[in-house]
Amino acid sequence: MRIVALAGGIGAARFLRGLKVAAPTAEITVIGNTADDITLLGLRVSPDLDTLMYTLGGGIDDTQGWGRDRESWHVKEELAAYDYGPSWYGLGDRDLATHLVRTSLLDAGYSLTEVTAALCHRWQPGARLLPMSDDRIETHIVIEDTQGRRAVHFQEYWVRLRAEPAARDVVVVGVEDAHPAPGVLDAIGQADVVLLPPSNPVVSIGTILAVPGIRAAITAVDAPVVGVSPIIGGAPVRGMADKLLPAIGVETSAVGVGRHYGGRGGHDEQGAHDEQDRGGLLDGWLVDTVDADATVPGAIVQAGPLLMTDVPAAASIARQALSLASAVRR
C-alpha cells in the first residue's frame, strides 16, 4: 500500500510515527512543509523536515516534540555572550550540525530534495521524506501590535512573539512561482491513500496545498483522501492554530477545518462551481469523539479519540484513518 501524507511538524510527525506501527509494510511518502524554513546566522533551517526526520528516525526530544534528544545549548550560550544572533530561536548544538550539513550541501548546489535524502540516509525515518518544493517559500504573518501593522517571518511570529499579536493575514511569499519538488506529484498520483495528518491547516497543510499543482493533484486522485482534525473541542491539540485560523476566516473547530478543506463529494451535490472554486479535498474526516456531531458536506465524518498521548495512541488514530479510507474508497 502506498500512502502519501502531507505534513507539518510535531502533530504530523507523531501521527506518522503511529502510522508506521499501524501499517508496517506500507510505502509511506511524506510531503513536508518548507514554508517555515528560515535562514539564521547563514544557516538554512527546515524546522518541519527536521521534526519529521528526527521523530521518525528516533532522534527527537520527545518531551518537547521538536529538536534533538540529548541536546546541549553551548553554541546558543556563546552567541548570547556575543550578544549576537536570534536568541529567541532554539538552536541546539546537535540540531545545529544538521543545519551545517544542509547549508553546506545547498551551497554546493544540491537541491533541498537531495539534501533531505542525504540527511535521511543517516536517520532512516522509514518513510520517503520529500520537501513540498525545492523553491524558497516563506510564510509571513501580518500582525498588528503597538509597533503598528507589519509582516514578520512565521518563525518570528511563532517562536519570538509566541503568536501573541493578532494575526491579520498570512502571506506565503514565493509560493505562486514555486514548483512541487521532484516526486511529489507522482507520489500523489500513485497513492493508494492520501492522508492529511493533524497539522496546522493554515501554515502547514495550507502552505503545502498552496504550491501550484499539489492541491489539484490531490483533488484529482482516485485514491481516498482522509484528514485527521488538528482541533479537538474547539482548541488545537497542540500549537496555536487558533491564532491563525481567524486570519483566514475559518472557525477554530473540527467542523470549521473540515469544511475549509472541503468534501470531495460535496461539490457534485451542490452543483456548478464558479472559477474560484478549488474543489473539496476530503473523502473522510476523522474528528475526536467530542466533535462527533461535525458534518462536512461531501465527506464522511467519523469520530474517535484523537489525543496522541503516546505511540500506541497515535497508531490507533492512524488505524482509524486507514479504516476510514477503506470505507470511503471511491
Add this chain to the structure above:
Amino acid sequence: MRIVALAGGIGAARFLRGLKVAAPTAEITVIGNTADDITLLGLRVSPDLDTLMYTLGGGIDDTQGWGRDRESWHVKEELAAYDYGPSWYGLGDRDLATHLVRTSLLDAGYSLTEVTAALCHRWQPGARLLPMSDDRIETHIVIEDTQGRRAVHFQEYWVRLRAEPAARDVVVVGVEDAHPAPGVLDAIGQADVVLLPPSNPVVSIGTILAVPGIRAAITAVDAPVVGVSPIIGGAPVRGMADKLLPAIGVETSAVGVGRHYGGRGGHDEQGAHDEQDRGGLLDGWLVDTVDADATVPGAIVQAGPLLMTDVPAAASIARQALSLASAVRR
C-alpha cells in the same frame, strides 16, 4: 609605552599573556597571523586570532593551548554521525559560535579587522588585536608522500597529517597581492618597542612579514625590535617548526632562526647589499640559557630561561625581552 607584537597562535598568546603582566600599562597592539585561516563547512575559521583572543580574554582551554575552556563536542559528534565534514578538525561547540559570528559578519560585508574588533568587544583581551591583513591569504604546504607531490592547506598538513609528510615548500597563496590591515603599518611606525614572540618563524611570523609593507615597516622603525626564540636547544618549544624550517633552508636552532630574521646592524657592518637583500629585523634576540653561545650578526643576543611553564614564567620572559629592548634602544 606602545608595544607592537607579531603573533602566531599558542606560543605568542602565552608570551603576550605574560607581557600584559610585565607591562600592565603598555598599549599593546597584536598583529595576528591569518594565513592559517580556513573555511570549514562554510564557516570562516581564524585559528591564530582565536587562540590570541581566547588566551588574552580568559576563554582558552589552557591545557591544550587552543580552543575554548569548558568545551563540548556535540556538533562534531553529529557531523561524524552524518559522515560529513572535516572530522580531523577540532570544531568545538563553543568555538563554533565564534566562527558563526565571524562568518555571518563577513558575509554581511564587514572586514576581518572589524569582525575581530567585534569579537574582542566580548573578550576584552587587554590588547588591540589586528589581523595582519583583511585580504584572503592561505599557507599551503607542498608535501611529498605515497600519493606523490602535492600542496595541502596548512591546517590539513598540521592537523590532519600531523606534519608527518616531508614539507618540500611553503607557498603563501595570495600574499603578494595582499595589503596590511588598516592600522597595522601605523601601529608599527608609532611603536616604542616591536616584539617577535616565540611563534613559528615560517608559517606565523614568516607569513606576517610576507604581507607587502610589513617587513619594510619593521626594518624602518626607530624603535628597538626584539625577538624571542621559539627554538630551545634545537627543538621547538611547542608545535612543529622543525618540520617547516628545513623547507625554507633554515636550521632548527636559536641561532638558525635568529640569523634567518637577521640583525638590523649586521648589514651595515657587512657592507653593500644586493637588491634581493631585505635587511635584518632584529636589534635583540632572546635565546634560552642552553643556547647562550648563539650569535646573530648585527643583533645583541641575550640568554635566559625561555620555557613558558606558566603565566609568571611568561611574564619573566616578557620582562627580559623588554629589558633587552631598552638595552638595544638605538
